[in-house]
């Protein structure tokens with residue numbers, strides 16, 4: 001039922017704008033409005049804080065179905081989970097009440113600010129600092145590549161509170177867009193997910209009350225990593241959706257397109273490509289759903305499964321979307337058809353929330 005609901009909403013209200021959102025590299029406001037109107041913009045927020053209380057698998061299905069028509073728009077539910085999960089996992093009751101309510105209502109979005117210009121894969125090498133000043137913390141630094149920056153009201157920001165301790169000297173904070181000293185860089189000009197703004201966040205003497213710290217001092221990096229164990233599965237979901245969108249389009253196209261006097265779908269060479277695409281996609285889906293169940297139960301092998309699902313599904317999405325372009329021939333290579341957008345959008349799923357090399361490091365360290 002959930003899939004049917006989100007699929008019909010996505011096809012009616014999000015799909016018609018997907019090409020323009022990409023072409024104009026603009027925020028998909030129509031998608032945000034439609035998702036908020038149906039309470040599907042941040043389904044993971046627990047009911048006690050005014051949310052829909054969707055479990056990890058239901059959240060995956062929402063993201064998957066939005067990504068099937070517009071990958072940029074799928075970052076609304078995905079990044080709302082990414083940004084707010086540190087608060088859900090480690091925040092005080094007061095922080096949860098203050099920040100999850102507006103998120104659940106659709107009054108505010110939540111972003112996640114870990115990466116920096118010189119700290120990507122090695123996120124613990126961050127330089128952003130937070131210095132205690134009485135009942136306040138004062139933050140200074142630059143966060144880079146922050147999804148939905150400028151659009152979101154709230155930001156989970158990881159900052160160094162004790163430079164001697166490296167990852168154990170990092171703490172997490174909630175920063176608000178309206179806090180004095182917060183500003184944003186120009187949107188990055190990207191290969192894909194062009195409708196999702198990616199900007200730098202500048203923190204210039206941002207003075208915030210001490211109770212905005214998420215969890216204890218020094219636990220911010222652990223919270224950031226724990227968050228990714230859960231949210232990598234949402235990137236896997238995004239990858240599945242993008243791949244499914246490309247496969248569905250290609251499947252229809254090969255039945256219409258005629259060469260050598262018959263639909264190209266009649267050629268076994270084409271049928272074998274489609275079979276491989278569907279087989280890999282289904283394998284990725286099963287791994288992702290299994291990882292989502294582990295996320296919900298917080299199983300001991302979640303770290304391996306979260307990394308494996310993200311890595312496998314994103315590699316499959318890259319293969320399937322590239323093959324979809326191939327199946328459309330020259331037409332697939334143009335913006336008159338959606339598969340080239342899907343191929344460009346798929347690429348990011350191999351890079352963010354840890355590159356696929358980093359996922360392999362994580363898997364190797366956590367072999368089941």
Ligand SMILES: Cc1cc2nc3c(=O)[nH]c(=O)nc-3n(C[C@H](O)[C@H](O)[C@H](O)COP(=O)(O)OP(=O)(O)OC[C@H]3O[C@@H](n4cnc5c(N)ncnc54)[C@H](O)[C@@H]3O)c2cc1C
Nearest residue numbers: 112113114115120121145146147198352353354355357358
């Ligand atoms: C569109 C977009 C949106 C993003 N959104 C967010 C966001 O909302 N919040 C956020 O905090 N971050 C975000 N990121 C940042 C993203 O997570 C990083 O780009 C990513 O983790 C890689 O870091 P890097 O770009 O610095 O690459 P680098 O770390 O410099 O990596 C360069 C290459 O080296 C490889 N490499 C690095 N270390 C190793 C190693 N030990 N072994 C093998 N290979 C290695 C990498 O895999 C990669 O291929 C976003 C990025 C993009 C592009």
